Amino acid sequence: MASVTKDQVLAALADVLDPDSGQNVVDGGLISGVVVRDGNVGFALEVDPAQGAAKEPLRKACETAVERLSGVLSVTAVLTAERPAGGQPQGHAQGHGHAHDHGHAHGGQSQARAQQPDQLLPGVKSVIAIASGKGGVGKSTTAVNLATAMAAQNVRVGLLDCDIYGPSIPRMLNLSGQPEMVGERTLRPMANYGIKCMSIGFLVAEDTAMIWRGPMVMQALEQMMRDVDWGELDVLLCDLPPGTGDAQLTMAQRVPLTGAVIVSTPQDIALLDVTRGINMFQQVNVPIFGVVENMSYYVCPECGHRAELFHHGGARETALRLGVDFLGEIPLDLEIRTTSDSGRPIVVTRPESPHAESYRQIAAGLIDKATSAVSGAGRAQPRIVMM
Numbered sequence: 286m287a288s289v290t291k292d293q294v295l296a297a298l299a300d301v302l303d304p305d306s307g308q309n310v311v312d313g314g315l316i317s318g319v320v321v322r323d324g325n326v327g328f329a330l331e332v333d334p335a336q337g338a339a340k341e342p343l344r345k346a347c348e349t350a351v352e353r354l355s356g357v358l359s360v361t362a363v364l365t366a367e368r369p370a371g372g373q374p375q376g377h378a379q380g381h382g383h384a385h386d387h388g389h390a391h392g393g394q395s396q397a398r399a400q401q402p403d404q405l406l407p408g409v410k411s412v413i414a415i416a417s418g419k420g421g422v423g424k425s426t427t428a429v430n431l432a433t434a435m436a437a438q439n440v441r442v443g444l445l446d447c448d449i450y451g452p453s454i455p456r457m458l459n460l461s462g463q464p465e466m467v468g469e470r471t472l473r474p475m476a477n478y479g480i481k482c483m484s485i486g487f488l489v490a491e492d493t494a495m496i497w498r499g500p501m502v503m504q505a506l507e508q509m510m511r512d513v514d515w516g517e518l519d520v521l522l523c524d525l526p527p528g529t530g531d532a533q534l535t536m537a538q539r540v541p542l543t544g545a546v547i548v549s550t551p552q553d554i555a556l557l558d559v560t561r562g563i564n565m566f567q568q569v570n571v572p573i574f575g576v577v578e579n580m581s582y583y584v585c586p587e588c589g590h591r592a593e594l595f596h597h598g599g600a601r602e603t604a605l606r607l608g609v610d611f612l613g614e615i616p617l618d619l620e621i622r623t624t625s626d627s628g629r630p631i632v633v634t635r636p637e638s639p640h641a642e643s644y645r646q647i648a649a650g651l652i653d654k655a656t657s658a659v660s661g662a663g664r665a666q667p668r669i670v671m672m
Contacts, residue, residue: 289356291321297350303343310347318497320489324358325463326351327488329365329501340364359466363504405510408517411543411655414536418558420527423579424548426625428524429457433632434648436479441519443481445509447536448526449502452486459628463487467514474513478633483509503535520655529565537569543658544574551578551599559603574654575610576600577647580617613647616640
């Protein structure tokens with residue numbers, strides 16, 4: 286069966302009329318961000334913020350039109366509400382009848398809305414964000430090896446790739462193909478090395494440029510939680526993109542994060558961003574489990590000489606200064622890089638190595654922290670503090 290094309294998707298959508306304008310949704314400029322990969326289709330329907338909930342039937346009509354095409358395996362249409370010209374940013378993104386919670390401390394927040402985050406991941410005991418203030422510090426490599434280290438300790442673990450623009454987890458876990466459908470709307474996560482995994486990388490080609498606005502990113506993240514059959518997990522690690530943008534705020538506001546881990550390299554410029562990352566999570570009441578210093582030092586495999594190429598100990602000093610735990614240090618080593626790039630994490634391929642032991646120790650500490658946090662009273666509802 287031939288796979289559907291983007292042109293076929295747009296042609297099908299051109300048959301869907303917007304009852305308010307009388308135009309079809311394509312000519313009316315409502316469709317954006319169309320991605321097609323091996324029968325899996327995704328796109329956004331952009332509407333006026335005032336019409337958000339009222340446009341849900343139109344979103345469903347768009348999905349139905351595309352589902353009728355031969356070769357379509359799944360369709361994900363997200364409803365995004367852009368701010369009107371000259372208006373204030375409203376930041377909503379809606380899909381399947383759900384709206385975002387901005388996380389502000391409004392006194393009249395309903396009980397149903399307060400409980401909404403728990404509905405995203407009902408079978409997951411704890412959710413840990415793996416974050417970094419800047420790119421290039423080896424955060425995804427750290428997340429993958431921590432996940433495999435947890436799985437080796439008989440922990441039921443999942444890994445959610447939250448980087449919509451640059452998903453790398455599928456390659457690092459040696460995963461390819463598309464997730465299976467469970468029923469009409471739910472995806473089964475891919476799995477390898479005892480880890481359940483979901484990534485936008487399973488749904489789009491590896492070289493696809495994801496030109497999506499912030500609300501579309503936020504909705505995609507929610508759907509990778511709500512519309513995925515994660516099952517029962519002890520820990521879900523969330524590999525966040527670098528920085529403090531939409532993805533980080535979405536996870537902090539919409540997901541009951543048990544805690545966050547900040548990954549950094551030792552040099553001063555990276556440590557400045559560590560401080561920003563810690564401050565962001567603290568402002569939304571997410572506990573900081575600690576800091577990991579990656580590429581901490583280099584040991585020559587020939588002579589055993591140790592060199593501190595990027596300085597050393599800066600992450601430990603920063604953690605101490607900010608009053609958070611230092612979780613451990615990982616060396617700069619060619620084997621860690623090559624095993625990650627080939628989809629064979631060093632914790633799996635070289636479990637006897639000192640590097641694998643470092644990951645296992647950090648993972649064990651995180652398991653203890655997550656267990657203690659979950660057995661406690663839990664964290665307060667997220668609250669944005671404007672500085």
